[in-house]
Amino acid sequence: MMITIFGKKLDNNKKIRYALTSIFGIGYTTADKICTHLNIPYTIKISDLTEFQKQNLILYIKKNFIIEAKLKQQIHKNIQNLIIINSLKGFRHRNKLPVRGQRTHSNAKTCKKMHY
Numbered sequence: 001m002m003i004t005i006f007g008k009k010l011d012n013n014k015k016i017r018y019a020l021t022s023i024f025g026i027g028y029t030t031a032d033k034i035c036t037h038l039n040i041p042y043t044i045k046i047s048d049l050t051e052f053q054k055q056n057l058i059l060y061i062k063k064n065f066i067i068e069a070k071l072k073q074q075i076h077k078n079i080q081n082l083i084i085i086n087s088l089k090g091f092r093h094r095n096k097l098p099v100r101g102q103r104t105h106s107n108a109k110t111c112k113k114m115h116y
Contacts, residue, residue, distance in 0.1 A: 002046075003046060003049075003054060005023065005057070005058055005061070006023060006058075006061070006062075006067060006068050007068060007069075008022055008023050008068070010022065010046050011046065012045065012046045012047035013045060013046075013047070014045065014046060015042065015043060015044065015045055015046075016031070016035055016040055016042065016044050016045070016046060016049070017031045017032060017035055017042050018031075019046050020034060020035075023061075023067055023068065024067060024068050024071060024072065025065060025066060025067035025068060025071040026061070026065065026067060030065070034057070034060060034061065037060065038053070038056055038057060038060060040053060040057070079093055
């Protein structure tokens with residue numbers, strides 16, 4: 001039986017530190033920090049977690065991290081704010097150009113295509 005955390009089904013055969021990375025907003029380093037804080041061994045699989053450990057895991061993540069839909073919403077809001085204040089990053093987001101200084105002369109053909 002797969003466990004569901006925040007709308008994501010975690011595979012029972014995966015180790016805890018790899019399974020947690022399937023949640024949007026939790027990477028490898030964050031998964032390590034979560035396991036260390038909750039005293040869960042890195043090598044334990046999802047299927048071997050006790051109910052107490054599962055509950056602690058869910059509560060700790062909910063209390064200390066912004067993940068999934070809330071994080072996506074926050075990222076979208078930040079981009080919209082950049083567009084509203086007419087910053088250079090906002091201009092490049094609005095015109096579908098590379099934002100972080102990449103060259104467009106020879107690359108970024110897909111980004112530069114006209115979107116109708």
